[in-house]
Structure formats: C-alpha cells, structure tokens
Amino acid sequence: xxxxxxxxxxxxxxxxxxxxxxxVVLAWAAERFMPRLAxxxxxxxxxxxxxxxxxxxxxxxxxxxxxxxxxFPETLAFRDELVARLGLTVQVVRPDAERAAAWHExxxxxxxxxxxxxxxxxxxxxxxxxLDAWISGIRRDQTPKRAGAQVxxxxxxxxxxxxxxxxxxxxxxxxxxxxxxxxxxxxxxQGYLSIGCAPCTVPAFGGDERAGRWAGTGKTECGLHTDxxxxxxxxxxxxxx
Ligand code: SF4
Numbered sequence: 001x002x003x004x005x006x007x008x009x010x011x012x013x014x015x016x017x018x019x020x021x022x023x024v025v026l027a028w029a030a031e032r033f034m035p036r037l038a039x040x041x042x043x044x045x046x047x048x049x050x051x052x053x054x055x056x057x058x059x060x061x062x063x064x065x066x067x068x069x070x071x072f073p074e075t076l077a078f079r080d081e082l083v084a085r086l087g088l089t090v091q092v093v094r095p096d097a098e099r100a101a102a103w104h105e106x107x108x109x110x111x112x113x114x115x116x117x118x119x120x121x122x123x124x125x126x127x128x129x130x131l132d133a134w135i136s137g138i139r140r141d142q143t144p145k146r147a148g149a150q151v152x153x154x155x156x157x158x159x160x161x162x163x164x165x166x167x168x169x170x171x172x173x174x175x176x177x178x179x180x181x182x183x184x185x186x187x188x189x190q191g192y193l194s195i196g197c198a199p200c201t202v203p204a205f206g207g208d209e210r211a212g213r214w215a216g217t218g219k220t221e222c223g224l225h226t227d228x229x230x231x232x233x234x235x236x237x238x239x240x241x
Pocket of ligand 1: 108111112113115198199200
C-alpha cells in the first residue's frame with residue numbers, strides 16, 4: 001500500500017488540529033481523501049454532533065452504518081430520522097450472511113469477542129478495504145482505552161483514521177446538541193448512555209459513557225477502534241497482514 005501520510009506529516013497535522021473546530025478537520029479530510037474516504041457511525045446520541053457537522057461540511061462523504069442484525073429498532077428509526085434531517089449519504093454494511101449464520105446462535109453469550117469480530121470487525125474491514133481514510137466520532141474522555149486518541153492516526157496497514165472530536169468532552173457533545181436543537185436517541189431517556197447491539201447493552205446510571213456496554217464482562221470495545229484487532233484462529237482478517 002502506498003504511504004498516504006508520513007508519520008512526520010501526521011504529527012504536524014495533530015499539532016495543527018488538536019482542539020480546532022471539527023468542521024476544519026472534516027473539510028481538510030474531504031479535500032485530501034475523497035473519494036477514498038468514509039465516516040463510520042453507530043447513530044447514537046453522542047454520534048449526533050459529528051453527523052450534523054458532516055451534513056454541514058461534507059454531506060457527500062458516505063457514512064457507514066454497521067447493521068449487525070442485533071440493533072434496537074429504536075436505533076434503526078433514529079438512523080433514518082437523522083439521515084433524512086441532516087442530508088447524509090448513508091451506506092449500510094452487513095456481515096457476511098453465511099459466516100454470520102454459522103456462528104449466529106447465541107454467540108454473543110458464549111464468546112462476545114468472536115461475535116464482535118464476525119458481525120463488526122470483518123464486515124467493516126471489508127467496507128474500508130478500498131479506502132485511504134475513515135472518520136470516527138471517538139473521544140478521549142469516553143474510556144481509559146480511548147484516552148490516547150489523536151485527531152489523525154496512522155493505522156498499522158497504512159490507512160488514516162481521523163477523529164475530529166478527539167478532544168471533546170461529554171459536555172461539549174451536549175452543548176452542541178442543545179445549541180443546534182438536535183435530537184437524542186430515544187432510549188437515552190431510559191438510561192441507555194451508549195447504545196450498541198441489544199443483547200449487549202443495558203441502562204447504566206453512573207460510570208463512564210460506555211458503562212452499559214457488555215456490562216459485567218470487562219469487555220469495553222468491539223475491536224473497531226483498537227489497534228490489536230481480535231483475530232480468532234482460522235478467521236483471518238480480510239486485509240491480510
Ligand atoms: S455487541 Fe454483542 S451482539 Fe453485537 S456483535 Fe458484539 S457481541 Fe455480538
């Protein structure tokens with residue numbers, strides 16, 4: 001794979017972009033990487049500011065939504081509402097049907113890491129395979145594992161991950177939502193702070209923003225945002241190494 005961004009350029013960009021308006025970062029990303037660029041989103045409350053900014057700055061950038069088949073119906077309805085309201089270009093990414101069916105039965109209970117790998121990591125790897133860069137909404141204040149997130153990150157395979165909201169706090173998210181009169185995910189009112197697949201999400205009162213995900217298991221990430229992607233024996237990633 002050709003070098004898309006050198007480590008020196010990434011460092012210079014991080015010095016320039018940290019704590020700047022995310023709209024500036026999005027405009028740079030769209031100019032630099034389109035059409036080999038996409039954003040990813042789980043369409044929950046904390047996703048709303050970035051989706052709104054994409055709609056304002058670069059609505060032609062596709063937003064990938066990973067449909068594992070386990071989402072709350074409220075999430076799918078909220079996605080459709082936001083896509084229509086913000087003028088987004090959404091692309092639904094699904095797991096390979098055969099592979100998912102082979103592992104489907106209650107896999108999330110028996111082996112949630114493998115379940116996330118089959119239903120999330122592999123299909124997203126496939127979707128990102130022909131891109132040079134992707135935009136994510138992760139923030140440093142969400143969990144200790146995300147505390148080191150940079151605005152511009154070079155991934156092991158050479159592609160670029162862009163986190164325009166890396167320096168934002170939960171308060172920044174809410175300030176933005178209120179300032180622009182944007183909606184929240186309907187399940188937030190029932191205590192769901194972070195919302196993923198229904199079998200692995202519970203209401204959480206207190207704790208960090210992702211406290212209700214895989215509660216009681218010690219698992220905090222699905223693998224999409226971690227460097228060391230979980231690769232069970234015999235299920236190699238589709239990008240190869
Ligand atoms: S969040 Fe749960 S149901 Fe969804 S892919 Fe991961 S383990 Fe499976």
